[in-house]
Amino acid sequence: MTTTTRIERHHYDVVVIGAGGAGLRAAIEARLAGKKTAIISKSLFGKAHTVMAEGGAAAAMGNVNSRDNWQVHFRDTMRGGKFLNNFRMAELHAKESPQRIWELETYGALFDRTKDGKISQRNFGGHEYPRLAHVGDRTGLELIRTLQQKIVSLQQEDKREFGSYDARIRVFSETTITELLLDGDRVAGAFGYYRESGEFILFEAPSVVLATGGVGRSYKVTSNSWEYTGDGHALALRAGATLINMEFLQFHPTGMVWPPSVKGILVTESVRGDGGVLKNSEGKRFMFDYVPDVFRKQYAETEEEADRWYTDPDNNRRPPELLPRDEVARAINSEVKAGRGSPAGGVFLDIASRRSAEEIRRRLPSMYHQFKELADVDITAEPMEVGPTCHYVMGGVEVDPDSGAAFGHVRGLFAAGEVSGGMHGSNRLGGNSLSDLLVFGKRAGGHAASYADGLTARPKVAVDAVEAAVETALAPLQRDTGESPYTLQQDLQVVMGDLVGIIRREGELADALVRLAELRERVAKVSAAGGRRYNPGWHLALDLRNMLVVSECTAKAALERQESRGGHTREDYPAMEPKWRQVNLVCSLDGDSVRLTRKPLPKMRPELISLFDRAELAKYLTDEELADFDASVADAGEADNR
Amino acid sequence: MSAKRQFRIWRGDETGGDLQDYMVEVNEGEVVLDVIHRLQATDAPDLACRWNCKAGKCGSCSMEINGKPRLGCMTRMSTFGDEETVTVTPLRTFPVIRDLVTDVSFNYEKARETPAFAPPADVAPGDYRMQQVDVERSQEFRKCIECFLCQNVCHVIRDHEENKQAFSGPRYFIRAAELDMHPLDARTDRKEYAQAEQGLGFCNITKCCTEVCPEHIKITDNGIIPMKERVVDRRYDPLVWLGSKIFRRGETPQTSVTTARQGSASLPGTSRGGVHSHAGGSHDPQAEAQAQSGVNWHREVPHPTAPAVDDRGRLPLTELTFDRAAAPSPFGDDVTFPMPPEHLNFAHPDQDDKH
Known part of the structure; x- marks a missing residue:
């Protein structure tokens, strides 16, 4: 007392x-x-x-492409979440984001602008139209400072x-x-x-x-x-x-794992898009071994073909380094678990031996400067050590x-x-x-x-x-x-990182x-x-x-x-x-x-679910749900005809 | 590739403290903050240090490394010699809380005093229209991560507690500048405010703030000088001056102000040499360490203060225009002799731990 x-x-x-x-x-x-x-x-x-947020804030303001609206944003969000989202939250989010962003301007925020003086919006993965209001690559800082x-x-x-x-x-x-x-x-x-x-x-x-x-x-x-x-x-x-x-949990397949000063920091996918390849400790470009059957047709089978893609994408198939994030992560995970990882427990992402220093600096300026300044790592001179990094829950x-x-x-x-x-x-x-x-x-x-x-x-x-x-x-x-x-x-981090990481198995989880x-x-x-x-x-x-109970x-x-x-x-x-x-x-x-x-x-309301194509819904819904959907569409059709 | 390296870290609190030696493993590619984290996990679990993002984006891990204000996460170990001792001390301008953590509330108080953005009365949310080129000037200042290194290094307050009340510091000059340059801010008196309330006049453009800014914001050239220029223009216009004498009540009296004109910033030499020095800022780590472990971390070390320069950025050379007979004191105008012993920057070698 x-x-x-x-x-x-x-x-x-x-x-x-x-x-x-x-x-x-x-x-x-x-x-x-x-x-x-x-x-x-x-x-x-x-x-x-x-x-830390760099990309921007998604809001269907339609400043760059006027076809954008909340319905499209809603659709993108549901797709991204593989339809597991709470539909009402996704709906409110899509509807209200533009007002929330405009409101920030009345607090003094200064977003990058379009030519006609509106808030500029940029493209981002998964968004159908340019949608992210941004301030260079420091949008999160602008947001926090504005609210502060x-x-x-x-x-x-x-x-x-x-x-x-x-x-x-x-x-x-x-x-x-x-x-x-x-x-x-x-x-x-x-x-x-x-x-x-x-x-x-x-x-x-x-x-x-x-x-x-x-x-x-x-x-x-x-x-x-x-x-x-x-x-x-x-x-x-x-x-x-x-x-x-x-x-x-959202993991990014290529985060830096070494040196410690940049451990966890994301290495953008464009490093791979611009010619970076993944290699194991034996120097083997291992991604060719990990192309799943469903992707077999779209991805190259030989290094020669893959390398031709960068300059001639129309006549060659994509290099397997550009498989979806989870496939890349799974491959890295398997290599490391098979003992072919880098000293710090990742794999090597090599762009240095494949592009000239000048070209790397020109195409990946922020990556180059970030690692140079934070870790004295010269990505034009040596391969990076990368592995999956935990990013968002x-x-x-x-x-x-x-x-x-x-x-x-x-x-x-x-x-x-x-x-x-x-x-x-x-x-x-x-x-x-x-x-x-x-x-x-x-x-x-x-x-x-x-x-x-x-x-x-x-x-x-x-x-x-x-x-x-x-x-x-x-x-x-x-x-x-x-x-x-x-x-x-450290012990908790090892358990979670090794056993409840990006790729999971029943035995390991138990x-x-x-x-x-x-x-x-x-x-x-x-x-x-x-x-x-x-x-x-x-x-x-x-x-x-707290960490323990949440883990x-x-x-x-x-x-x-x-x-x-x-x-x-x-x-x-x-x-x-x-x-x-x-x-x-x-x-x-x-x-x-x-x-x-x-x-x-x-259950999603009919007017929301009808924003999607049946073909797309078929990927996510059970047969009963699809039958329901068809019935409601038929009802609506009849109502229109009456 | 790891090696043992010597670190000297200031440990203590507001009652005092000293530099402690640690031998710690350092790996290739690490930064000072990594080493501090390793120390926490091994020898010094209660070593207090702020950090957050560890990527130079949040401005939390500000500290003085070998006497230089830096971010711990942006200072690579490879920038030191293999045998070099790395000395880490807390920001000197702010009171120590514990170890490397200082009480930076001064900055938040100044932030609260700075008038906020005034939205234009007749523009609805969503109708704001601005051109990129017009927002870029303010955007430069909005890059600020509030690490307060500029505040820490600014000699107006670094060892002059007495100036803190009247002086907001470079961080808040660029905040005022940012709002001044904001295309839609409804207030028109940002410069006057900076001069009258923020103590802009104390700044004599030594550019130390610009030098330490991890975001490379040109604090002096793009923020402070343009604010001063136009303030000066208005203050020196005889009619405006007369008007202000008649209509405005007295502004805060300003001490040791050098209202340097824009020209002085580009004059070679004026930004260094004799204008001020940072006590203990010698480049000999040994001497520096001694100075720091010397008497009292919070002692007031008087600085020589240069007299005001004239319109051309020069010192007055003739007694006719100067406020006293003979040359200015080489010890600074604000130092009177004899000095009180606690103000002396001296530790007696035989009485090391007397305090």
Whole structure:
């Protein structure tokens, strides 16, 4: 009791956990609704992982091609997610993205322009028309800075009105939330610590928005920052919410694996498009051994033919290096597992011996400069070491599509951005994440505000819950017999990277679950050296628990889903199975253990499903669903004739 | 290809601290931040250091490496000699929290004081029209990743705590410039604001900020100087000057301001030599380390401050136009003797750990 009375307490209407694009947009909306809003940022304000997004924000504004509209965007998104998307989220996203982007301009954003002065839009994989609003290759930075500056401008308004910048919206930077506090099934607040001082902090608030991003730090090779430890996923689970689609992670087949300074950073596919080839440790160009039968006709069978394609694509077949991402990843994975990998556990991507230095610099300027500057690797002189890198998690908190309210048995909890699930189905299209942040950030913030409005009495934080949270948080510091959190994280990364990586097998997944259970025992006894002030070892020790439970969800769901779809590839079930499209795998927490249940996908409304060709639908739907579709089309036809 | 390398890292907090030696494995192709991560995983699990993206995009891992403000993730180990000791210290301009982590809240306060973008009143969302060439000028400044290295290196506040209140620093000059150049920003007083409220006049264009910018933003040439130029134009127009004297209430009084004209920036030599020096910024790592472990990390080291230059960027040479008899003090105008001992940049070799 003595410990809990001295904890700094704050009262807010809405607490937003996470200060990336989704969190900031949610906070802006809650504040605009007149709610007293707190933003909790694990890093400094404005450093969130959103800054890493390069490509752009997808929105069907039709500035470059006027034929683009929300229906086309919706179609592309569903296709990209292999029809596993929550259709309503994909629909809202496609409809509302343009407004969200235009709104950013009123906050001061400066996108690249078309000739007639509108926002320029660029092409991107999977999008039928040029659709990505962009600012060079730093769109994410522009987005985060714009939202950050909008928050500052709201604070300036509050200063004029109330005399304090923090009157209605305050940023708690370098603060980590370790626990959500409940009153029955209602959210009552959030508990955490200031990273700087190690002091605890308690927020009493009826509405909490999770916007904590992804889970990539559980993987050996990842493009994600240290913050991506699945905090929001784990907080939601422990509060009684559910996660869906956790088996779907987006891997890029060619991320750098060496040197460490650039480990995880993506090597764009155009390196292969411009002549780069993949070789194993024996110097063999191995992709020829991995052309699946269905692609046999389109891909070259000899190196000579493949090499001719670069200059004469009309009369030659494509080199097998340009197979779809999952095929390339599978091939790399097999080579490494067969012991023919590079020293750092990848394969060699060689463009240096195939193109002149001058040509490489001309065709791949940003790749060349990035690696030269960050790692002193000269891609014109030596091959790169590459392997699959973990990039994005499609799965996340199961939410109501319109409000972002979490499902399960908790009220007052909302989620937006990468931490929420459903929007991207089994695979995300490039550019859809930035618009996702804005669309669902706004929605979650707005609904969190109106939920707080609708309450007659404020939920109360129970003292014993706070005491328990304090005890859990301090435990790693008080033990000195356990293992180092860094060792445990490395071990977790090995398990996830090797056994629940890009290509999955039943035996390996089962093995992963056994090892995760062992790790759980070890993590429960982790000890952190040092004191409470800015102690990264302690912070990691606390994050590990979240990483572990989220990894378990991924492994369990990956074992359960016996098909390959989007970001989930099972070597033992290589085909996409229409039956499985009807199923979401839902994770919840039962005491300490992860429980997995199956749940049918919501049925797409007729006017949405009729946006697709029957031939395309046939690839995804079961026979019964197709019969349904035919019947509804016939009905509609009759209705028209009448 | 790994080798053991010597690192000296400042460990401590606001009560003090010192450089500690570590021998640490370094592999080919690594950057300083990789080595710090290895130290955390081995010898120093509680070594405090900020980082996020590890790709030079977020601006979190700002530190001083061998006395030079750098991003840890962008400083390759291959840039040091094989036997060279790498000394890593926290940003000097901001108060230390722990180890390499400093309290950078100064910057966020200045950000809050800078008036936000003012949207044009009569343009609806979606109807904004701008030409690429017009947005490019502002876009250069929006590349800023807020690493605050420019703030850290700026000599106006680097060792002058007393200037912090009146001076926003290069980061916020380019924020003002960015809004000034924004084709649709409705406010028209960005320059005047920079001069009156942000302390633009303190800047004497030594270009240190430009030099350390990891995004290669031409902070001085493209941001600060154009802001100064037009402010100067207006302030030196006799009618405008008279008007401002009559209609405007007093601006913040400015101390040691050198309202250098645009010309001075391109004059060779004026940006260096005697205008200022960074204490402890010698290129001898040994001497530097000593200076840093010397007395107190937060000590105020007085700097020689050059007197104001004239319109042509020159020092006044005749006593007729100068504000005192005889030549300016070689120690700077703001130094009075005798100096208080705690201001001396000196550590007695025999009383090393007395503080």
